[in-house]
Amino acid sequence: MNNTASDRPIIAFDSGIGGLTVLREARVLIPDRRFVYIADDAGFPYGDREEEALKQRIIGLFDGFIKTYDPEIVIIPCNTASTLVLDDLRKAFPAVPFVGTVPAIKPAAERTSSGLISVLATPGTVKRAYTRDLIQSFATKCHVRLVGSQTLARMAEMHMRGDKLDDAALLDEIMPCFYEKDGKRTDIVVLACTHYPLLVNVFRRLAPWPVDWLDPAEAIARRALSLLKPNVDGVEPEHGDDIAVFTSGLPDFPTRRLLQGFGLNPV
Known part of the structure; x- marks a missing residue:
């Protein structure tokens, strides 16, 4: 892709819908960017999964996410994923800034x-x-x-x-x-x-x-904002373009309704 920085979305990645708390703060602080919310609901919950298998799963998923969405920055609200695999993601995808979450x-x-x-x-x-x-x-x-x-x-x-x-x-x-x-x-x-x-x-x-x-949601959003380049064209995207992706491909009706309440279109 040959998108400018302001065209490229911000990915927010979580094991489920918990990262919506961070996405909400990020959209307030960063109104001039599009967002792609990704929930690995097919792997949920992360907290009691075997570490090495979980690490390989997340790295493999991100190989696809980076190619598909060409994000300007990635926010990982998930504490479990951040404390386990953040360093590996930064090494695997050095061109993309990653903002992780650690216990406050x-x-x-x-x-x-x-x-x-x-x-x-x-x-x-x-x-x-x-x-x-x-x-x-x-x-x-x-x-x-x-x-x-x-x-x-x-x-x-x-x-x-x-x-x-x-x-x-x-x-x-x-x-x-x-x-x-x-x-x-x-x-x-x-x-x-x-x-x-x-x-x-x-x-x-x-x-x-x-x-x-x-x-920690607001602090995570502030950190993400600090790493972004200015939106030089000054045009704010339509947040109706913000989407939510579930790795199962099958979010149920209550989840779709919840996502719409957060201004996200399930795809």
């Missing part, structure tokens, strides 16, 4: 008053050395509890499709985030999976005490 441990450490932080993530993100390195680098003066959930990403997808969730089951998933130490309580929970902000209003309602639920 540094801003949490800067913001906490009690020094007690929880990181709510998928099992894959919890066990990854990358996450523990972030704690060692930025939060050594804090007590950080890593909480891995096998089911919250699925629950978030169900919630956004209009399914009713069981409050008790949700509370079981988030309760380990809430703990007390030396008379102090958890005051920040890092949402280290892009699906989890989809449930944040439910989390607030069920939480045993108020905490700051830290969503």
